[in-house]
Amino acid sequence: MAELIFFSGTMDCGKSTLALQMDHNYRQRGRSGLRFSCNDRAGLSVISSRLGPRSDAIEVGPGTDLWAEIVRRRTHGESIDYLICDEVQFYAAAQIEQLARAVDEMNVDVFAFGIATDFQTRLFPGSQRLIELADRVQLLQLEALCWCGRRATHNARTVDGVMVIEGAQVAVGDVEMGLGADVTGGEVAAAATGVAAVGYETLCRRHYMGKVTAHSASLAGAREAPLPFDVPNRP
Numbered sequence: 501m502a503e504l505i506f507f508s509g510t511m512d513c514g515k516s517t518l519a520l521q522m523d524h525n526y527r528q529r530g531r532s533g534l535r536f537s538c539n540d541r542a543g544l545s546v547i548s549s550r551l552g553p554r555s556d557a558i559e560v561g562p563g564t565d566l567w568a569e570i571v572r573r574r575t576h577g578e579s580i581d582y583l584i585c586d587e588v589q590f591y592a593a594a595q596i597e598q599l600a601r602a603v604d605e606m607n608v609d610v611f612a613f614g615i616a617t618d619f620q621t622r623l624f625p626g627s628q629r630l631i632e633l634a635d636r637v638q639l640l641q642l643e644a645l646c647w648c649g650r651r652a653t654h655n656a657r658t659v660d661g662v663m664v665i666e667g668a669q670v671a672v673g674d675v676e677m678g679l680g681a682d683v684t685g686g687e688v689a690a691a692a693t694g695v696a697a698v699g700y701e702t703l704c705r706r707h708y709m710g711k712v713t714a715h716s717a718s719l720a721g722a723r724e725a726p727l728p729f730d731v732p733n734r735p
């Protein structure tokens with residue numbers, strides 16, 4: 501019996517990689533599927549993994565009727581056993597319902613991948629509907645880490661390395677790399693373009709609540725670090 505499975509986790513925990521791997525494995529065993537995505541970091545109509553692989557995909561827009569798309573293709577003789585749906589946090593609730601209908605009425609397996617919550621810790625509408633409707637919600641085995649080494653549970657948005665809590669729910673972007681490394685890059689780019697650099701950083705709850713990013717922690721550490729030698733008393 502077909503299933504609707506929601507594979508979820510923070511940003512950068514391997515969801516798109518798993519999506520591409522599952523598609524590969526099913527295809528290798530002769531099953532036919534469709535890939536869908538929505539606002540991937542690498543552009544439209546693509547599923548991209550930070551590890552390198554990417555595959556073309558059908559872009560889901562606000563007006564896409566997923567049920568109608570599957571019916572249309574099947575009517576034209578296309579065989580569809582499963583769907584790989586990436587970035588599902590951006591799908592509308594009604595589109596998740598169309599996916600559930602495809603599982604129940606057309607026996608199509610649906611493997612959905614996405615983050616559950618936004619930079620304000622609120623559920624995205626698509627993810628909320630998936631949590632409500634999925635046969636299973638599976639957290640990814642690979643954990644993204646906070647800069648402190650704990651498991652990251654939250655997706656923080658940063659502007660020039662500083663965590664922000666106001667803004668639009670949707671802003672396509674990427675995670676910063678290492679202790680401030682990319683922040684510096686972002687600052688340089690921002691200075692060149694005059695546009696603030698928007699990024700994301702995965703944090704544990706403690707550091708999300710305290711708004712302590714890798715960048716601010718490194719600044720605080722530098723302020724608190726003792727001088728390497730004693731300054732001699734001047735006469």
Ligand SMILES: Nc1ncnc2c1ncn2[C@@H]1O[C@H](COP(=O)(O)OP(=O)(O)O)[C@@H](O)[C@H]1O
Binds near residue numbers: 514515516517548
């Ligand atoms: N240069 C690299 N070497 C090894 N692993 C990497 C490298 N870059 C990224 N990764 C892995 O890829 C993961 C991100 O995979 P991706 O599928 O793009 O994540 P998601 O879709 O969940 O945002 C990282 O957690 C890391 O394990």
Ligand SMILES: Cc1cn([C@H]2C[C@H](O)[C@@H](COP(=O)(O)O)O2)c(=O)[nH]c1=O
Binds near residue numbers: 512620
């Ligand atoms: C937290 C948060 C994220 N986004 C965007 C940023 C990325 O483009 C995607 C997540 O992609 P990933 O493959 O899981 O890294 O979502 C957003 O628009 N709003 C947010 O609050």
